[in-house]
Amino acid sequence: MLLPRNWHRLKTVKSSPEVETLRSFQGVRFYNTLIVVTAHTSLSFFVSFITNTKDTESVTQSFSNIFLSSGTLAVSTNFFMSSFFLLYGFFIHFEGKREITLKFLVLAFIKRYLRLTPALATVIIFHSTWLRHFVGGPNWYSSIGKEYLRCRKNWWTNLLYMNNLIDRGNMVMFKN
Incomplete structure (x- = not known):
């Protein structure tokens, strides 16, 4: 086990x-x-x-x-x-x-991407699907509702780690 x-x-x-x-x-x-x-x-x-x-x-x-x-x-x-x-x-x-080969650098980049991305993808999936079901009240839309809608629209920018370069006005999970 x-x-x-x-x-x-x-x-x-x-x-x-x-x-x-x-x-x-x-x-x-x-x-x-x-x-x-x-x-x-x-x-x-x-x-x-x-x-x-x-x-x-x-x-x-x-x-x-x-x-x-x-x-x-x-x-x-x-x-x-x-x-x-x-x-x-x-x-x-x-x-x-x-010597440092280009092959090693590319493989190191891919390995690092594959190590970091699953955790980020899990959080993005949660933000774009289930997050809206956990909250309610007068501040819902200004805090969680906008985050949910931005995440549904721009989730892919985070998975490419380009979220601070593409469509910055609708940044998903600005904390990262």
């Missing part, structure tokens, strides 16, 4: 020179992911009706909530680390080899 095997792989600590070299990056990646998840969870409270706007405005003034206002830094760190690990994998692959 997959679950016990994957659980064992998840809790196993591999010890190798490469892992020890990148140990600090794993810590940064963990805390960065924690910041992103916490910020996104907290932001869900700010998209609904707010009774006291002064409380909302003063949220980021507390030191314990400083991570809510550091979203740009967290996203930039994610992009940096993703690029770093991609290049690190390339360098490991080409260690001892002299």
Whole structure:
């Protein structure tokens, strides 16, 4: 069964020179992911009706909530680390080899596309079909209804990762 095997792989600590070299990056990646998840969870409270706007405005003034206002830094760190690990994998692959072939670059691009796209496609399918059934109320159309309609129209731009270049006025899932 997959679950016990994957659980064992998840809790196993591999010890190798490469892992020890990148140990600090794993810590940064963990805390960065924690910041992103916490910020996104907290932001869900700010998209609904707010009774006291002064409380909302003063949220980021507390030191314990400083991570809510550091979203740009967290996203930039994610992009940096993703690029770093991609290049690190390339360098490991080409260690001892002299040339980088076009075939390898194309295959690396396809592999990365196939790794990232299924999760994005799942979210797009949810947004363009089931999302409208989970919400109702006075703010439905301004928040969810427009997203649903844009997703039905421009889903393909996200799957090509061109959503910020094609029909920007009707961008689907602007968060990504």
